[in-house]
Amino acid sequence: MMSQTPNVPGPDQIRRAPKVLLHDHLDGGLRPGTIVELAAARGYAALPETEADKLGVWFREAADSGSLERYLETFAHTCAVMQTRDALFRVAAECAEDLAEDGVVYAEVRYAPEQHLTAGLTLEEVVEAVNDGFREGERRARANGHRIRVGALLTAMRHAARALEIAELANRYRDLGVVGFDIAGAEAGYPPTRHLDAFEYLKRENNHFTIHAGEAFGLPSIWQALQWCGADRLGHGVRIIDDIEVADDGGVKLGRLASYVRDKRIPLELCPSSNLQTGAAASYAEHPIGLLRKLHFRVTVNTDNRLMSGTSMSREFEKLTEAFGYTLDDMQWFTVNAMKSAFIPFDERLAMINDVVKPGYAELKSEWLFRQTSTTSGSSGASA
Ligand SMILES: O=c1[nH]cnc2c1ncn2[C@H]1C[C@H](O)[C@@H](CO)O1
Numbered sequence: 001m002m003s004q005t006p007n008v009p010g011p012d013q014i015r016r017a018p019k020v021l022l023h024d025h026l027d028g029g030l031r032p033g034t035i036v037e038l039a040a041a042r043g044y045a046a047l048p049e050t051e052a053d054k055l056g057v058w059f060r061e062a063a064d065s066g067s068l069e070r071y072l073e074t075f076a077h078t079c080a081v082m083q084t085r086d087a088l089f090r091v092a093a094e095c096a097e098d099l100a101e102d103g104v105v106y107a108e109v110r111y112a113p114e115q116h117l118t119a120g121l122t123l124e125e126v127v128e129a130v131n132d133g134f135r136e137g138e139r140r141a142r143a144n145g146h147r148i149r150v151g152a153l154l155t156a157m158r159h160a161a162r163a164l165e166i167a168e169l170a171n172r173y174r175d176l177g178v179v180g181f182d183i184a185g186a187e188a189g190y191p192p193t194r195h196l197d198a199f200e201y202l203k204r205e206n207n208h209f210t211i212h213a214g215e216a217f218g219l220p221s222i223w224q225a226l227q228w229c230g231a232d233r234l235g236h237g238v239r240i241i242d243d244i245e246v247a248d249d250g251g252v253k254l255g256r257l258a259s260y261v262r263d264k265r266i267p268l269e270l271c272p273s274s275n276l277q278t279g280a281a282a283s284y285a286e287h288p289i290g291l292l293r294k295l296h297f298r299v300t301v302n303t304d305n306r307l308m309s310g311t312s313m314s315r316e317f318e319k320l321t322e323a324f325g326y327t328l329d330d331m332q333w334f335t336v337n338a339m340k341s342a343f344i345p346f347d348e349r350l351a352m353i354n355d356v357v358k359p360g361y362a363e364l365k366s367e368w369l370f371r372q373t374s375t376t377s378g379s380s381g382a383s384a
Pocket residue numbers: 025026027028068072075079110111112115155184185186212215274304305
């Protein structure tokens with residue numbers, strides 16, 4: 001009798017599974033070939049490599065330093081070639097295409113408009129170029145048989161002083177392609193409370209925001225992001241593990257902050273490969289996602305920077321499947337968590353879960369029923 005095998009997905013099933021991505025940087029996901037072409041067109045001569053494959057390797061190696069500060073230095077090259085409307089449009093369109101090709105059905109992609117002004121664009125022109133690019137990428141994806149919806153998150157850099165201005169920009173483009181706000185950049189020395197005026201403004205406007213917190217720096221940063229700033233989600237938040245004690249007998253004790261995060265269902269935008277590069281975790285198998293998932297935190301899986309980590313949503317899930325034996329049911333759980341935590345309206349999130357995510361997983365989970373056997377004679381051919 002044929003019995004159901006556990007739903008441990010292979011690479012092909014992982015790629016075809018509907019995936020939802022909440023934490024991905026536009027300036028961290030360019031195709032290496034595009035960087036080379038844009039640099040040549042703009043006369044940007046500071047690229048460390050001018051051959052696409054070598055440049056891809058350079059980004060991965062340079063980002064692999066164990067330090068968030070050094071990791072962030074690599075963005076100087078991607079931002080340098082994203083300074084014109086055409087370049088931003090192209091990068092955004094390719095981003096949507098690449099995500100769709102990887103089986104992502106819904107993505108929130110972030111970038112910092114203030115980092116794209118050196119050739120004279122205004123903040124509004126930057127946002128409109130990226131939005132138009134996303135729409136174009138969605139169209140191209142559809143023409144290739146994929147469906148994807150991409151929303152933008154506008155990021156303010158935490159070392160700078162433009163957070164309120166960027167928050168106002170996010171509010172102005174709400175319902176016009178921008179779904180929320182974020183702050184990013186070096187964490188140590190730049191607490192989120194520096195930008196309290198921006199967060200208070202967004203709350204008064206009933207708008208949504210996430211905050212990079214608990215990546216390079218620990219619990220105080222998460223606490224501030226939630227209890228002073230009122231973040232809807234945590235970008236990374238992986239250091240919440242520091243508030244969880246696991247005893248030798250396996251008993252688990254949550255501190256007050258970890259309890260709050262779990263009880264309030266605060267979404268954690270975990271990015272395993274990125275954490276390995278910046279030193280926030282030592283290996284996939286030791287990544288806190290294993291424990292946090294077991295304890296039913298609202299965990300989501302994300303790429304952070306596909307270029308710097310040489311990754312994709314499918315690769316992140318492959319690594320987690322290898323490390324923890326996750327099944328299609330686990331993948332669906334992470335995906336539903338992400339869709340529940342998105343910044344689009346509730347009815348749209350629900351429809352994405354019920355009409356796109358769940359049917360997609362049901363289809364994959366039923367594949368074993370239709371697997372062809374090697375013989376039709378009733379004999380397996382093997383001697384008993
Ligand atoms: O993982 C990150 N932590 C903090 N900041 C980050 C991370 N990845 C990218 N950034 C920064 C560098 C980008 O230029 C900026 C906007 O996307 O956000």
